[in-house]
Amino acid sequence: MISSTRLRGRAGALGVAVLASLGLVAAGAPASAAPAATTDVRLITFNDLHGNLEPPSGSSGRVTLPDGSTVDAGGAAHLASHVKRLRGEVKNSVVLSAGDSVGASPVISALFHDEPTIEFLNSIGVKASVVGNHEFDEGYAELQRMQFGGCHPDDGCQFRESYRGAKFPFLGANVTFDNGIPALLPFSVEFSGGVPIGVIGATLKDLPTVVTPEAIKGLKFGDEVAAINRTAGLLDRLGIKAQVVLLHQGDNTEGGGPDDCKTLPGPATKIAENVTPSVDVIFTGHSHQQYNCTINDPSGKPRTMIQGASFGRLLSVVDLKVDRRSRDVVREQSTAHNEIVTRTGTPDAATQQLIDEAKVKAAPIANKQVGTISGDLLRAAAPSGEMPLGSVIADAQLEATKSNGAQIAITNPGGVRADLVYASSPAGEGDGVVTYGEAFTVQPFANIMQTITMTGENLKAVLEQQWQQASPRILQISSTLKYAYSSSAAPGSKVSGLTIDGQPVDPAGTYRVSVNNFLAAGGDGFTEFTKGTDLAGGPVDLDALIAYFGAHPGVNPPPADRITVKP
Numbered sequence: 001m002i003s004s005t006r007l008r009g010r011a012g013a014l015g016v017a018v019l020a021s022l023g024l025v026a027a028g029a030p031a032s033a034a035p036a037a038t039t040d041v042r043l044i045t046f047n048d049l050h051g052n053l054e055p056p057s058g059s060s061g062r063v064t065l066p067d068g069s070t071v072d073a074g075g076a077a078h079l080a081s082h083v084k085r086l087r088g089e090v091k092n093s094v095v096l097s098a099g100d101s102v103g104a105s106p107v108i109s110a111l112f113h114d115e116p117t118i119e120f121l122n123s124i125g126v127k128a129s130v131v132g133n134h135e136f137d138e139g140y141a142e143l144q145r146m147q148f149g150g151c152h153p154d155d156g157c158q159f160r161e162s163y164r165g166a167k168f169p170f171l172g173a174n175v176t177f178d179n180g181i182p183a184l185l186p187f188s189v190e191f192s193g194g195v196p197i198g199v200i201g202a203t204l205k206d207l208p209t210v211v212t213p214e215a216i217k218g219l220k221f222g223d224e225v226a227a228i229n230r231t232a233g234l235l236d237r238l239g240i241k242a243q244v245v246l247l248h249q250g251d252n253t254e255g256g257g258p259d260d261c262k263t264l265p266g267p268a269t270k271i272a273e274n275v276t277p278s279v280d281v282i283f284t285g286h287s288h289q290q291y292n293c294t295i296n297d298p299s300g301k302p303r304t305m306i307q308g309a310s311f312g313r314l315l316s317v318v319d320l321k322v323d324r325r326s327r328d329v330v331r332e333q334s335t336a337h338n339e340i341v342t343r344t345g346t347p348d349a350a351t352q353q354l355i356d357e358a359k360v361k362a363a364p365i366a367n368k369q370v371g372t373i374s375g376d377l378l379r380a381a382a383p384s385g386e387m388p389l390g391s392v393i394a395d396a397q398l399e400a401t402k403s404n405g406a407q408i409a410i411t412n413p414g415g416v417r418a419d420l421v422y423a424s425s426p427a428g429e430g431d432g433v434v435t436y437g438e439a440f441t442v443q444p445f446a447n448i449m450q451t452i453t454m455t456g457e458n459l460k461a462v463l464e465q466q467w468q469q470a471s472p473r474i475l476q477i478s479s480t481l482k483y484a485y486s487s488s489a490a491p492g493s494k495v496s497g498l499t500i501d502g503q504p505v506d507p508a509g510t511y512r513v514s515v516n517n518f519l520a521a522g523g524d525g526f527t528e529f530t531k532g533t534d535l536a537g538g539p540v541d542l543d544a545l546i547a548y549f550g551a552h553p554g555v556n557p558p559p560a561d562r563i564t565v566k567p
Helices: 011-027 077-089 114-123 138-149 224-237 265-273 349-367 390-399 436-442 456-467 527-531 543-550
Strands: 036-046 062-064 070-072 091-098 124-129 174-178 187-192 195-203 220-221 242-248 279-283 291-295 302-308 315-322 335-340 369-372 408-410 433-434 449-456 482-485 493-498 510-516 532-538 561-567
Touching: 036 195, 036 242, 036 279, 036 482, 077 091, 077 114, 077 279, 077 315, 077 349, 077 449, 091 187, 091 195, 091 242, 114 124, 124 187, 124 195, 124 242, 138 315, 187 224, 187 335, 187 532, 195 224, 195 315, 242 315, 265 279, 265 302, 265 543, 279 315, 291 335, 291 532, 302 315, 302 335, 302 449, 315 433, 369 436, 369 543, 390 408, 390 532, 390 543, 433 449, 436 543, 449 456, 449 527, 449 543, 456 493, 456 527, 527 532
Parallel strands: 036 091, 091 124, 195 242, 242 279, 279 302, 408 510, 482 561
Antiparallel strands: 036 315, 062 070, 174 220, 187 195, 291 302, 315 335, 369 433, 449 510, 449 532, 482 493
16 A cells, blocks of 8 residues: 555645645556556544543443344454454555544543553554544644644653654544634545545534533534535545545434444434535444445435444444546445454454553552442433433532532433443452542543522423434433423423422522533533523532542442333
8 A cells, every 4th residue: 555645734734735645646646567447445444432442341342233142342452453454355455533532531541641542543554533522622732732742731741751643634624713724634645556545534513512612612613514525526626536534423223233224314314415426435433333324425326324333343344446547436346344343363462562551550540449339330221311320420410519509410421431330340359349440431521510500491491402312312310300201292391290309390490400511511402501500610520420439338220210201
């Protein structure tokens, strides 16, 4: 494989980087004495790794098969081995990421601002990545440091003596500064098998609803289709006909195996149906689902839309046949599948060495005991949407903010990132020990607790907003709040029977509600929280959880009795 000039550069150097790439394109591919009609190019893509260098635990570390059975999967050392094998099978291979490689990471990566994860991505030869929402967790300046290197401005270089940055570009065709100037590169170009492959990156236009406002201050996120079509048109004019999209947006599914397409048509499908026919493949992410779909483009021609779950459990593999004369993809001869990152083979030694280094350096903090549990605290939800672990977190947040007059606490389900498994202590004793590292993996965002005053009417309106998406997003609530809902009821009338401490909620009454700063700013579309008043600050959410474990040895999985489902 002949690598293109790396499309990297700060926003001010964007034009220079793009022109450099275009100059290489104009030069054309090396001539062959007797070229074949087509050339094979393999694209190997993963999404939503979230710094999971070690094999993830619980349901986060399993892949569901078509028959409902599961296979243990994931772990960077195994992912590296699978990538190496897949690349060995096809000479011309390109490794890509569909976003959220970093952010919301386990402690052995997050303690070092995800530098170990970037080192891992460099080591397996990632050539380009779209930015996901979590690439902005620490703001645009930190994203630039991730790209170009340098020590952290506050913590310095703690993982290694220096940090050199990513050897691949972070892409975002629809990310601009407020003045309209591109904030990230829109595309990169890879020469593979003597043909140029245009890689376009676009993140979800609704990104501002899933990060804190301060993290993206000064940035705008435009329509995905418009940005992709604009960039694809430029690539067309430059003679780059083989084009793929890294899209950090995805659909949900109704189940199925890695290569089923039981999707609930959502934003990714809508984008795939409207993106220009110039694009041949769309790799998706963000929703952490597994699917392998064929969606017709606007001209009616089928093309692949695929996603590989999350946490390094699947690799989305697309084998392109590229016409050497037209340099375009022959779609009907191309194939796609999701490869399970099984743990039965030999893990990659160099990657395991990197992981072991991170574990040793993080161990003094990560292995410290913070509490105990009497059984598994899982994210798997009851039919009502209550998660045992989500309920415990909400109870912990209420307890941590009682001094603010809090009466209830509400947390977002997406902020619960991993299970707490009774038998998962570092020594494997099965004694219910919870370590700092395990608690950190559950609550890695360092969100700040805030207590606000809301009316009963506001509170009901917040709960009604749980059905604003195609799939309900059920908030996790403290034991002091109870209510019923009917999904079949009309919008705005689904929630009933609200009580706080057993007393009916008065629509005109006022109540003190604790939420994290993400929800307080209207995150996940819960805009009703922004109407809260009399804000009082609280601890970091992780600190609240750790304090709760310290005060309550042997925490029990709570019953799912806070929300009642009605016909």
